[in-house]
Amino acid sequence: MRVSEINSFIVNYKNNQYNYSPYNTPVRRFGTVSFGQRYPVIQTYSQFRKFGIKMGAHCLYCNNILTFDNSMINSWKNQKLFQAPIKVFTSELKPYSKSLHNTEETIFNIISNISKKSPSARLSTVIKILSVQSNKKLLNEQIPVFKQLAEAARELPPEYQKQIYGLLNKNRARLLRIPNIEEFSAKDFKYKIKKLSLSMENNKAYKDIKHLSELLTIPDLKLTESDITPEVLERIRRTIAEADRNPNYVLSKKAKKSRNILKSTIVNKIKEAAASVNRTDIKKLCEDAEKRINGIPVAGKFSNKAFCYDLNAILENFDNKELKKKLFDIAAQLPTSEGSIHAFIIKHADASSDTIGYNLFEPSAITIEHMQPSSLNGPDLLRNWAFACKRCNNKRQSEDMNEFFKMFKQSNAVKYWNQIIDWCNKGYFSFEDTTEMLKIFKRQCSSIKINSNKKLQYLPGINV
Numbered sequence: 001m002r003v004s005e006i007n008s009f010i011v012n013y014k015n016n017q018y019n020y021s022p023y024n025t026p027v028r029r030f031g032t033v034s035f036g037q038r039y040p041v042i043q044t045y046s047q048f049r050k051f052g053i054k055m056g057a058h059c060l061y062c063n064n065i066l067t068f069d070n071s072m073i074n075s076w077k078n079q080k081l082f083q084a085p086i087k088v089f090t091s092e093l094k095p096y097s098k099s100l101h102n103t104e105e106t107i108f109n110i111i112s113n114i115s116k117k118s119p120s121a122r123l124s125t126v127i128k129i130l131s132v133q134s135n136k137k138l139l140n141e142q143i144p145v146f147k148q149l150a151e152a153a154r155e156l157p158p159e160y161q162k163q164i165y166g167l168l169n170k171n172r173a174r175l176l177r178i179p180n181i182e183e184f185s186a187k188d189f190k191y192k193i194k195k196l197s198l199s200m201e202n203n204k205a206y207k208d209i210k211h212l213s214e215l216l217t218i219p220d221l222k223l224t225e226s227d228i229t230p231e232v233l234e235r236i237r238r239t240i241a242e243a244d245r246n247p248n249y250v251l252s253k254k255a256k257k258s259r260n261i262l263k264s265t266i267v268n269k270i271k272e273a274a275a276s277v278n279r280t281d282i283k284k285l286c287e288d289a290e291k292r293i294n295g296i297p298v299a300g301k302f303s304n305k306a307f308c309y310d311l312n313a314i315l316e317n318f319d320n321k322e323l324k325k326k327l328f329d330i331a332a333q334l335p336t337s338e339g340s341i342h343a344f345i346i347k348h349a350d351a352s353s354d355t356i357g358y359n360l361f362e363p364s365a366i367t368i369e370h371m372q373p374s375s376l377n378g379p380d381l382l383r384n385w386a387f388a389c390k391r392c393n394n395k396r397q398s399e400d401m402n403e404f405f406k407m408f409k410q411s412n413a414v415k416y417w418n419q420i421i422d423w424c425n426k427g428y429f430s431f432e433d434t435t436e437m438l439k440i441f442k443r444q445c446s447s448i449k450i451n452s453n454k455k456l457q458y459l460p461g462i463n464v
């Protein structure tokens, strides 16, 4: 009985290989099929991602086609494709550009056009030049939103009004690049360093930058009263000694006494590490941080995310929901680097070619979405996995899927499941796994009806 089952499976498996797949790739490629183990052939994240890329899977939410994963982006980066002349960059990566989200695809096409005239220019230079025009266009969109916010804030009680106007003034100065005294935020600095170093190679400079920036958020560096503990001083000394390749590195007496000098010392070491690998963007960030630590005015850079975060923090306990919503709705009109090519360009005006290349591709990389979020006990099994782009996956986190899907066309889900059902009918997924996948989806997203009953076929021999 067992033998005949396996035989019939093998026959179908071969059919499957030659008759159905437009890619002429044996199913075996995605996993090892051995006797006694028929399905699932896809058991690991990597097998699932490779399958999705090979077969042209779409994002469950935005429906973008998924043609590359993070490891491919890293290999492009390691091959120095992002630093290469734009002629090489655009011609090598053209096949993947169709799967970029709209904003990134438009920018890719702009760069592609420029490469016809200036083939040897680099990504960072092109973005820098484009930023002059984009700056004006972006300001034309941002300033009216600020005016609306200032107008709406007049309805707020005085204590809130004062804070909102403070926030608006600080950010208006940032928009217009007017130097302003701003407090140094270790958390914000660390976040930005983390983002920028994503596009770095995993070398000594990368590790030094990572370890050094972690020092800045040690709670002891925040307190202003008591002395800094010897343990903390020794940890900082050791980390700097490591970055400095000098085990006998000594912290100056002044640094031991003053938190600001200590912070400056750390930031300065990060700057040196960044300079050693020509990361001018990280160097610039450090220079601004040193000024902030020492109370020197800085022409800060406007960040939509930071602005909304601060707005949220101010209004967190404000109980007039209607007015709060009004303010957030106005703020939501501010262009983002996700939805506006000008905002993307301005965000990357001082960025390295590696960061620009990485950020163009990363949001469109294939990822594995756990339909029932892992944090809500979603099983880590094929039946709970779906294909999603990184942007959608990051955005949803563990949000209710019915709510999250309101941002997208419901037909995207229908298209997605038609593709999965098709693959099941061709023998790539087991009947059991596919029905379980659909069950989990229907439980997570009851608002969208997927009519799978008629289409999903039980194929004895192929599916279990």
Ligand SMILES: [Zn+2]
Residues within 6 Å of the ligand: 059, 060, 061, 062, 063, 064, 388, 389, 390, 391, 392, 393
């Ligand atoms: Zn998506």
